[in-house]
Amino acid sequence: MAVALVLVLIVVGSILFHLLSPWWWTPIASNWGYIDDTLVITFWITGFVFAAVILFMAYCVFRFRHREGQQAAYEPESRRLEGWLTIVTAIGVAAMLTPGLFVWHRFISVPADATEIEVVGQQWQWSFRLPGADGRLGTSDNRKVTPENPLGVNPDDPAGADDVVIQGGDLHLPEGKPVKVLLRSIDVLHDFYVPEFRAKMDLVPGSVTYFWFTPTQTGTFEVLCAELCGVGHNVMRGTVIVDTPDNYQAWLQGQPTFAQMTAQNQASAADQIKP
Amino acid sequence: MVDITPRAVDAIPPAEVPEVELYHPRSWWTTYVFAQDAKVIAIQYACTALAIGLVALVLSWLMRLQLGFPDAFSFITPEAYYQFITMHGMIMVIYLLTALFLGGFGNYLIPLMVGARDMVFPYVNMLSYWIYLLAVLVLVTSFFAPGGPTGAGWTLYPPQAILSGTPGGQDWGIILMLSSLILFIIGFTMGGLNYVVTVLQGRTRGMTLMRLPLTVWGIFTATVMALLAFPALFVACVMMLFDRLLGTSFFMPAVVEMGTQLQHRGGSPLLFQHLFWFFGHPEVYIVALPAFGIVSDLISTHARKNIFGYRMMVWAIVGIGALSFVVWAHHMYVSGMNPYFGFFFATTTLIIAVPTAIKVYNWVLTLWRGDIHLTLPMLFALAFIVTFVNGGLTGLFLGNVVVDVPLSDTMFVVAHFHMVMGVAPILVVFGAIYHWYPKITGRMLNQTMGQFHFWVTFLGAYAIFFPMHYLGLVGVPRRYPELGQTAFIPDSVHTLNAFISIAALIVGFAQMVFLFNLIWSIRHGKEAGGNPWRATSLEWQTPHTPPRHGNWGKELPVVYRWAYDYSVPGAPQDFIPQNDPGTGRTAMGMA
Secondary structure, three states, rough: OHHHHHHHHHHHHHHHHHHHEEEEEEEEEEOHHHHHHHHHHHHHHHHHHHHHHHHHHHHHHOOOOOOOOOOOOOOOOOOOHHHHHHHHHHHHHHHHHHHHHHHHHHHHHOOOOOEEEEEEOOOOEEEEEEEEOOOOOOOHHHOOOOOOOOEEEOOOOOOOOOOOEOOOOOEEEOOOOOOEEEEEEEOOOOOEOOHHOOEEEEOOOOOOEEEEOOOOOOEEEEEOOOOOOOHHHHHHHHHEEEOOOHHHHHHHHHEEHHHHHHHHHHHHHHHHHHO | OOOOOOOOOOOOOOOOOOOOOOOOOOOHHHHHHHHOOOOHHHHHHHHHHHHHHHHHHHHHHHHHHHHHHHOOOOOOOHHHHHHHHHHHHHHHHHHHHHHHHHHHHHHHHHHHOOOOOOOHHHHHHHHHHHHHHHHHHHHHHHHHOOOOOOOOOOOOOOHHOOOOOOOOOOHHHHHHHHHHHHHHHHHHHHHHHHHHHHHHHHOOOOOOOOOOHHHHHHHHHHHHHHHHHHHHHHHHHHHHHHHHHOOOOOOOOOOEEEEEOOOOOOOOOOHHHHHHHHHHHHHHHHHHHHHHHHHHHHHHOOOOOOOOOOOHHHHHHHHHHHHHHOHHHHHHOOOOOOOOHHHHHHHHHOHHHHHHHHHHHHHHHHHHOOEEEEOOHHHHHHHHHHHHHHHHHHHHHHHOOOOOHHHHOOHHOOOOOHHHHHHHHHHHHHHHHHHHHHHHEOOOOHHHHHHHHHHHHHHHHHHHHHHHHHHHHOEEEOOOOOOOOOOOHHHHHHHHHHHHHHHHHHHHHHHHHHHHHHHHHHHOOOOOOOOOOOOOOOOHHOOOOOOOOOOOOOOOOOOOOOOOOEOOOOOOOOEOOOOOOOOOOOOOOOO
């Protein structure tokens, strides 16, 4: 009796917790509302199954609890019942998987007009690189990393000369324009994670990974690292600022290019050599 | 309605091979320490696993103290926090759950349940335990080594696992961790081959595969899986040791560590992840399948009703075991692997939900029209179903590739896997201990302490891990020793974290009561007799309780029926033991 009651209370309590708790996801700031929709569908289906199974169990515990003289039924199996349950379960699973795979297809199909930007991780800070006037990022290599060239941009690649390098500063993005984020790591695994954008992806040294999204809200968003990267993991923070297109252009004009940075670094290095 | 008990007692063929003389111990040392009796080895395994598990429990308190009250404990540095979570995870998954289910329950129950005198290779079985103990000692050593244990997370992802930004990366921690795992796998392989060969070759006359209790099916399938999955971890450990000690580049590309160019070139961090999860996902089921098997037998025995759909249960166990080898990369949806893999692995992962759901249905359908005795093993079985269904369903979020993207690496994942492969199997471990303790010691565990232990553990664990999912939904990342000032995280998250921490401390305390009960009842428990639960399977039919070396006295039992003849209509009592030749038709039930 008490056991059956507790089982019912667990179901009721869990549902109430879900509906009333203040802990829910952040307001979305990207195009990935589809992900939220799929997640909500999954909540409905799984919530229903959870309630159904546990309430049925509670009923059994109440109705068939041991009493004097009671005997259990002898019922080895029922192919019909098992067959039906298998089919219904398969349908439920398909109802979650199908929208999931459709949305995944969108997730990995980068629109042709997406701007490529680069996010570079290292213990424990974020750096960014934007293509210059030519719209292309220059090649890069961890073996070319030096104190003057912290992101390992290839100085011999002309496409890289006009790239905008943001070392330790904020990343700005224009609202409403799709971005393909190329991810690269100098040292260990990291993960570029902005909860409001929903999308995230690991940075893997030795390869370039990517994901895409379209910022849909202007504002300031915090970047976290979501893949354990050593003792500074939780303090590896950055900032993404989504601007209106005009503000974005104004900001972009003020940023130095890779060529300018290199020249400046060489000049200051030359200064140090002079007595 | 199909009847799957045999129609009539076929002539049981004579044994084809004469019995082999057992090695009989000659001294206290060979009886209790260097023992070759599987039952003694089982107890050695179980005690060692529980002892190291206690360490993991204390580590979980420390990490929860830090998460709940981040400013209160200055001795829990980020380094220490990462060491705590790493060792907690590794101990719980490998050194406690795997060792306890297979080395503990496997050793005790397989020979008894299949009607054998012992494991087929008793000497190798003994070595298996001693190598396991060595692995545990090496692991414990790392707590005292310079730099402390590794803090790379239980997944040990390179490159960070072997670099200086991670505790133990350039000290002894990671070396001892990898060495300990290698030892564990060697020891496990010795035991595992034993379990498999004993189930296949050591069954007594009449014990067909389709008459095995589901406990044996679960442990057997899990052991086969472990023998196939652990080699992937083994090679990964060897390769990482080479990278760390010999400067090879299996997993190490060209990287710059804190401004210094390292000499590694061309290795692949993703290769490690594939190897790790090719082991790691089957590992989930290596822990879960024995729990599935055991809980089936607990429910059947204590509801006095045959397990519903036995054949389907067997095929579900085997099917889940096979499928679990083609789902591993669902741990890697945001790892940067080829994104097209997502379609394949999401599909296989969600397919595995079907046989898993069938198992759940059959458990609750076994309760239907049963005669449910709410004993402690039954209570733990019910609690298992609640937590397993809950944790299994959240797996459908994480398995469905695109839904995983926002939730991956958040506390949602932590909550999910704790519920499904932490809490649920451990509840089965408890249920199983309350169930078989009378056979092992001859005495019952104390009921009052047991009830207290059950309610605090079940409700407390649910209170810890159910709300934790919602932290992940907010976006709280896992493996953060403190959240600090983060714009999107409201203050209420800190309140919830403190609540979870307090619940964790209370649940931990209840385990002390359980441990006390285990020791206290050896002397003071109520006398149990040979078959206190009136169960059908062979281990309850031994001539002595606790069973002696050789298990069966002079004659091996002969099996005439499956393990689920409960409440057979017309039978004189509500159970018929497997070795009861019965009275022909009536005893066979509905033939």
